[in-house]
Amino acid sequence: MGRNGTIPQRDNGGSESLMDKLMVEGGHPLQGKIHISGAKNSAVALIPAAILADSEVSIDNLPKISDVETLAHLLEDIGASVVHEGTHMSINPRNIMPMPLPNGRVKKLRASYYMMGAMLGKFKKAAIGLPGGCNLGPRPIDQHIKGFEALGAKVTNEQGSIFLRADKLTGARIYLDVVSVGATINIMLAAVKAEGRTIIENAAKEPEIIDVATILTSMGAKIKGVGTNVIRIDGVSELKGCTHSIIPDRIEAGTYIIAAAAMGQEVIIDNIIPDHLESLTAKLKEMGVHIEAGDDQMYIHSSPGLKSADIKTLVYPGFATDLQQPITVLLTQAKGTSMVTDTIYTSRFKHIDELSRMGADVKVEGRSAIIHGPTPLEGASVKASDLRAGAALVIAGLMAKGVTEITGVEHIDRGYEDLEEKLVALGAKIWRERLTTDEVEQVKSS
Ligand SMILES: CC(=O)N[C@H]1[C@@H](OP(=O)(O)OP(=O)(O)OC[C@H]2O[C@@H](n3ccc(=O)[nH]c3=O)[C@H](O)[C@@H]2O)O[C@H](CO)[C@@H](O)[C@@H]1O
Numbered sequence: 001m002g003r004n005g006t007i008p009q010r011d012n013g014g015s016e017s018l019m020d021k022l023m024v025e026g027g028h029p030l031q032g033k034i035h036i037s038g039a040k041n042s043a044v045a046l047i048p049a050a051i052l053a054d055s056e057v058s059i060d061n062l063p064k065i066s067d068v069e070t071l072a073h074l075l076e077d078i079g080a081s082v083v084h085e086g087t088h089m090s091i092n093p094r095n096i097m098p099m100p101l102p103n104g105r106v107k108k109l110r111a112s113y114y115m116m117g118a119m120l121g122k123f124k125k126a127a128i129g130l131p132g133g134c135n136l137g138p139r140p141i142d143q144h145i146k147g148f149e150a151l152g153a154k155v156t157n158e159q160g161s162i163f164l165r166a167d168k169l170t171g172a173r174i175y176l177d178v179v180s181v182g183a184t185i186n187i188m189l190a191a192v193k194a195e196g197r198t199i200i201e202n203a204a205k206e207p208e209i210i211d212v213a214t215i216l217t218s219m220g221a222k223i224k225g226v227g228t229n230v231i232r233i234d235g236v237s238e239l240k241g242c243t244h245s246i247i248p249d250r251i252e253a254g255t256y257i258i259a260a261a262a263m264g265q266e267v268i269i270d271n272i273i274p275d276h277l278e279s280l281t282a283k284l285k286e287m288g289v290h291i292e293a294g295d296d297q298m299y300i301h302s303s304p305g306l307k308s309a310d311i312k313t314l315v316y317p318g319f320a321t322d323l324q325q326p327i328t329v330l331l332t333q334a335k336g337t338s339m340v341t342d343t344i345y346t347s348r349f350k351h352i353d354e355l356s357r358m359g360a361d362v363k364v365e366g367r368s369a370i371i372h373g374p375t376p377l378e379g380a381s382v383k384a385s386d387l388r389a390g391a392a393l394v395i396a397g398l399m400a401k402g403v404t405e406i407t408g409v410e411h412i413d414r415g416y417e418d419l420e421e422k423l424v425a426l427g428a429k430i431w432r433e434r435l436t437t438d439e440v441e442q443v444k445s446s
């Protein structure tokens with residue numbers, strides 16, 4: 001909210017939000033109910049998946065985030081007719097063409113890589129620029145390519161774009177050397193219309209993968225085994241339109257659960273699937289946070305005297321790497337030494353320097369952050385280097401004494417719907433301001 005109580009118009013991740021900063025006045029307790037939006041990591045796969053159908057696909061419970069808008073534009077770029085209103089999107093893929101999607105929009109997000117699998121499955125050819133997304137260390141797509149090649153595609157990398165072409169796609173047995181969410185989904189997208197059976201071994205098991213399999217099945221695909229590490233797909237020649245509602249975002253929910261564990265006085269997190277959050281809630285209970293789970297809600301009350309904890313991020317159902325940065329912030333308030341190890345990414349600790357600026361006693365050793373607590377946090381000017389670093393800094397700001405200024409808001413807008421509005425409704429003091437010309441220059445040069 002602005003100081004005058006208004007919420008400035010959000011550009012939702014266009015270049016405009018590069019010009020914004022979030023201001024957080026810390027120390028205000030959170031109380032009330034927060035509604036969780038649809039899952040970003042499902043939405044960004046379901047939108048490309050829609051082009052595999054021959055008729056209209058309707059998707060509900062979409063999060064209002066910039067990644068969704070960017071993907072809708074990418075579909076329009078290849079000729080799809082897209083009607084996007086609030087949390088609903090209808091995609092009519094009848095007139096789409098296998099147009100190249102070089103750099104530009106594809107660089108704005110990670111999930112543009114799903115256009116590779118979807119266009120390969122639909123047209124047996126595609127030319128897509130390499131994806132963007134959070135910079136968390138190397139994020140290769142070799143397993144995606146291994147899968148496309150096994151299905152019969154010739155894949156080349158020319159001037160930063162991946163060119164895929166196949167005379168025909170034939171089912172194959174594909175063992176993933178690394179458990180990868182993106183590769184599992186991308187291979188599913190390419191394989192649903194291939195001839196014969198595809199078996200993905202060592203597949204990822206994230207709930208978002210099940211959501212993608214659900215929409216594909218509604219379109220007429222034959223998929224078995226999602227949610228286990230062996231997925232079997234029997235190719236079909238046609239896929240039809242369908243309607244689908246996206247699962248709740250377990251990472252958005254986890255972020256607010258952690259914020260509530262830090263500052264909450266009776267916070268209810270609504271519209272969630274508690275099972276998807278078990279690795280987080282088990283850790284929080286170990287730390288002494290009071291949590292009760294219902295069917296689609298969770299009740300959280302912060303407790304004084306949090307205990308330290310050791311956390312290792314793992315593939316689902318292990319502790320999600322996307323919640324590693326937010327929980328590091330909470331651990332600054334726990335008594336003793338905590339160690340957080342990220343086994344998924346080599347470089348997901350860019351929030352640590354910013355936390356140190358705010359007074360945290362944290363250092364990074366290899367793939368681990370060592371946190372000594374509790375340390376009081378003080379408001380400071382900090383920069384969100386990526387999406388969850390941004391969420392982590394917002395939580396730090398809520399806990400800190402004074403005002404925290406957060407730049408890099410465009411990263412946050414990629415993945416959080418109405419972040420300020422949702423927190424303000426709980427009693428937080430957080431608002432968005434335009435950067436001054438000098439501040440824009442400083443951000444650019446930092
Ligand atoms: C849009 C989306 O859904 N993003 C999520 C997805 O990213 P993304 O799909 O990029 O993540 P992956 O599961 O593919 O990556 C997991 C690990 O495997 C490695 N790897 C991956 C593919 C590959 O071909 N080769 C390879 O070595 C990656 O570098 C990483 O170390 O899953 C991540 C892990 O849960 C989450 O952090 C991201 O929020």
Ligand SMILES: C=C(OP(=O)(O)O)C(=O)O
Binds near residue numbers: 111132133322415
């Ligand atoms: C890493 C993330 O996103 P992406 O893969 O889209 O960069 C995330 O959602 O935390």
